[in-house]
Amino acid sequence: MKSISVCVIGAGTAGLAALKNSLEHQLNVVCYEQSKQIGGTWVYEDLSPNIEDECEIHSSMYQGLRTNLPKEVMGYLDFPYPESMADSFVSSHDVLSFLYLYAEHFDLQKHIKFQHEVIRVLPRTNGRWEVHVKNRLTGKCFVEMFDRIFVCNGHYTKPQYPRIEGMEIYQGCSIHSHLYREPYKFEGEDVLIIGAGPSGMDLTNQISKTAKRVFLSHHLKEAPRTDFMPRVTQKPDVQRFTESGAIFKDGSQETFSFVIFCTGYQYSFPFLSTDCGIFVANNHVQPLYKHTININFPTMAIIGLPFMVLPTQCFDLQVRFVLKFFSNEQKLPTQEEMMDALHEDMQERKERGLTERDAHKMGEKQWFVLFQFVYYQELSKIAGHNVKPVIAKIMKDCSKKYIFELETYRQYQFKVLDDENFLKIHVK
Ligand SMILES: Cc1cc2nc3c(=O)[nH]c(=O)nc-3n(C[C@H](O)[C@H](O)[C@H](O)COP(=O)(O)OP(=O)(O)OC[C@H]3O[C@@H](n4cnc5c(N)ncnc54)[C@H](O)[C@@H]3O)c2cc1C
Numbered sequence: 001m002k003s004i005s006v007c008v009i010g011a012g013t014a015g016l017a018a019l020k021n022s023l024e025h026q027l028n029v030v031c032y033e034q035s036k037q038i039g040g041t042w043v044y045e046d047l048s049p050n051i052e053d054e055c056e057i058h059s060s061m062y063q064g065l066r067t068n069l070p071k072e073v074m075g076y077l078d079f080p081y082p083e084s085m086a087d088s089f090v091s092s093h094d095v096l097s098f099l100y101l102y103a104e105h106f107d108l109q110k111h112i113k114f115q116h117e118v119i120r121v122l123p124r125t126n127g128r129w130e131v132h133v134k135n136r137l138t139g140k141c142f143v144e145m146f147d148r149i150f151v152c153n154g155h156y157t158k159p160q161y162p163r164i165e166g167m168e169i170y171q172g173c174s175i176h177s178h179l180y181r182e183p184y185k186f187e188g189e190d191v192l193i194i195g196a197g198p199s200g201m202d203l204t205n206q207i208s209k210t211a212k213r214v215f216l217s218h219h220l221k222e223a224p225r226t227d228f229m230p231r232v233t234q235k236p237d238v239q240r241f242t243e244s245g246a247i248f249k250d251g252s253q254e255t256f257s258f259v260i261f262c263t264g265y266q267y268s269f270p271f272l273s274t275d276c277g278i279f280v281a282n283n284h285v286q287p288l289y290k291h292t293i294n295i296n297f298p299t300m301a302i303i304g305l306p307f308m309v310l311p312t313q314c315f316d317l318q319v320r321f322v323l324k325f326f327s328n329e330q331k332l333p334t335q336e337e338m339m340d341a342l343h344e345d346m347q348e349r350k351e352r353g354l355t356e357r358d359a360h361k362m363g364e365k366q367w368f369v370l371f372q373f374v375y376y377q378e379l380s381k382i383a384g385h386n387v388k389p390v391i392a393k394i395m396k397d398c399s400k401k402y403i404f405e406l407e408t409y410r411q412y413q414f415k416v417l418d419d420e421n422f423l424k425i426h427v428k
Contacts, residue, residue, distance in 0.1 A: 003028040004327065007131050007146040009118045009271070011108075012040025014304040014315040015152035016099060017076060020106045021319045022150070025327045029145070030110075032133055033057075034117035038103055040154050042096040047179060054178055055268075060156050060199075063182040064094050064206060068198045068402050069070075069310070072392050072414045072422070076102060077316045080416075089410040094173045121149060122273045123297050132271075148326045150319070151269065151302040158268040160283075161261055162194070166241035174259040177203060186211045192246060192257035194218065194238065196224050198402050200262030203405060207260075208232045215254055217246075224403040267305065276300065284338055284359035289338040292318045292376060293361055298325065298332050306375070310395055313387050314362075320383035330382055387420045397424065 004027050008018045011033035012285055022029040037043060044061045051057065056371035067074065071081040074095070079102050086095055103109050113133075119141065120132035125221055129146045159176035167174075169281065177199045187210040193200055196218035208214045208229040216226060218234040226232045236249040245255035267280050277296025279286060287295040294300040301322040304315050324330040333341070351360065362375050380386035394414055401409035415423040 004148060005146045005220055006030070006150065006334045007032070007129065007144070008150045008152060009121075010034075010040065010152040010154060011038040011114075012042075012154050013099065013312050014319070015109060015150070016103060016153075017149035017312075017316045017319045018113055018152055018303055018344050020102070021323055022314075022326075023111065025323050027148070027323075028201075029111060030146075031112045032116040032118050033112050033345060034136065035112050035188060037381050038094045038109070041156055042099065043240065044163075046094060048343045051179075054176060055158050057179065058157050060149055060152065060178045060180075061092050062180050062203075064201070066090065066410055067092075067095065068202075069398060070394060070412075070414045071098070072416050073394050073398075074098075074312050076312055077385050077387070079105065086413070099147060103217060105143050113317060113347050118271050120266075120273060121151075121271055121276060121300075123275055125275075127299065129299070144202050147299060149300045150270070150322070151300065152304060152315075153269065153271075155267055155304060155307075156265050158266045159261065160264045162263050164238050164241060166246075167244055169239075169395045170241040171243050172245075172257045172259065172261070174261065178265070178269075180260060183207045183210055185186050186258060187235055188212050189258055190217070190254070191258045191260065192235075192238075192254070193260050193262060193263035194258045195264070195404070197264065201402050201406055203260060203262060204232055205229055213256070215256065217248065219369075220403070222403070228407045240300070243245065255316040269302075278302070282356040282359075284356045286359075287342055289333070289341060289385065290318075290321065291375075292322055293325065293332075293338070295335060295338045295342065298338075303325070306362045307360060309362045309375075310387065310391065312392060314376070317385065317387065318380045320385055321379040324382050324384075356391055385399075390416055390418065390422050393420075394422050 006022045006029040008015050008026045008031040011031050015031055020030045034193050041059050043059050045057055045059045066089045071090050073080050081098050104311055115136040117134045117136055119134050122130045124130050129149050131144050134141045147225045156179045161179045183206040186207045189211050190213045191207055191211050192215045193204050194217045204214055208231050214232045217238055219237050223234055238246045239249050267285050272278055278294055289295050291305050292301045303318050306314055326331050376387045411428050413425045413427045
């Protein structure tokens with residue numbers, strides 16, 4: 001029987017898992033990566049002075065970043081970080097080195113076509129996929145046909161901006177955290193940071209060391225701890241911008257020369273033709289079965305959409321789940337059953353007060369039942385692998401630490417003792 005052909009789009013954390021596991025299923029797989037190397041988000045990119053479109057730059061990585069999760073929970077299901085890396089909260093270079101180790105161990109690089117950008121994907125009536133690829137070296141385009149597609153293009157490239165009155169009259173500089181690289185540019189300046197997620201908190205900390213004043217605007221119910229950061233003032237949401245600053249919802253007014261929007265990203269699939277049956281509305285990618293399989297064309301899966309997760313473990317699990325269907329080992333539920341499952345999931349989220357923007361959020365409530373992750377358990381029933389309880393326990397220990405213990409939580413090292421237990425040691 002002719003082997004099933006698989007196209008993987010992107011060679012970041014998700015694409016590497018898709019490639020490695022497809023090979024282990026003896027599928028005939030090709031991975032297209034638009035850049036010169038593997039790693040995606042973890043590859044630091046300098047900014048060229050004349051960027052016309054923010055999305056030309058793929059990675060949001062900045063200097064001095066240390067992971068907000070310990071490396072003990074950032075490995076793949078069957079490939080943990082090496083013990084020789086001492087720290088738990090590692091640098092972006094260490095994460096990239098780890099991805100290279102993974103690619104080397106499973107001999108993945110020879111299956112990746114670098115500097116090949118997928119520019120169009122179309123379903124064909126014979127059930128196959130027509131994939132249009134541009135060779136970025138030669139500028140030439142070609143078409144290949146595949147039976148299955150893994151879309152692993154990453155979801156931290158297209159900035160999301162809030163709509164705030166007066167943004168167009170503000171005369172200072174504004175950027176999205178996607179284009180933030182280092183704090184020195186803000187030395188001696190007054191800076192407004194909007195958003196107190198992991199990036200907003202990290203940037204506030206970095207910039208406040210040398211800026212004149214930093215205003216951190218957010219609407220978190222519990223105010224984050226910033227008392228250890230010099231010159232930082234917390235503010236509520238911006239009511240409206242003025243020419244030189246902003247008026248906040250509590251009526252206070254400030255002037256500043258820079259605004260940094262740490263307001264998240266939008267899902268984007270510029271290469272999928274509308275015929276692929278996928279659309280994005282309010283940051284909800286649909287219609288998907290278990291946040292991954294395209295219900296309209298179940299021979300396509302998108303890996304990496306869920307957030308507030310253990311990214312690498314989650315992506316690996318999604319890939320293994322999908323491959324059971326891609327390789328015909330498991331029979332998919334009917335389209336109607338998959339749509340019912342999707343509606344049930346959305347209804348359950350609605351009852352918990354979540355909006356459509358949180359359609360792919362796997363917050364605490366959905367993660368933990370007796371130290372097991374509900375979403376992961378669902379996938380594992382098919383995938384045959386699950387996240388180890390010790391990983392869930394470490395994750396719970398680290399949850400939301402960036403809000404209340406930003407200056408100290410990275411001073412710990414974790415050591416996995418067995419599938420259930422870990423040690424936590426204070427190191428500096
Ligand atoms: C600032 C920041 C900090 C983070 N910190 C952590 C952390 O501490 N711990 C953690 O676990 N996670 C962290 N994350 C999340 C991290 O992004 C994920 O863990 C993971 O690396 C995402 O992998 P991915 O493969 O989905 O996407 P990416 O890493 O973005 O890879 C996508 C790849 O697809 C390629 N591609 C895109 N479009 C095309 C196309 N059309 N054709 C061909 N190739 C294409 C890209 O070039 C890229 O190589 C962080 C993210 C950011 C932005």
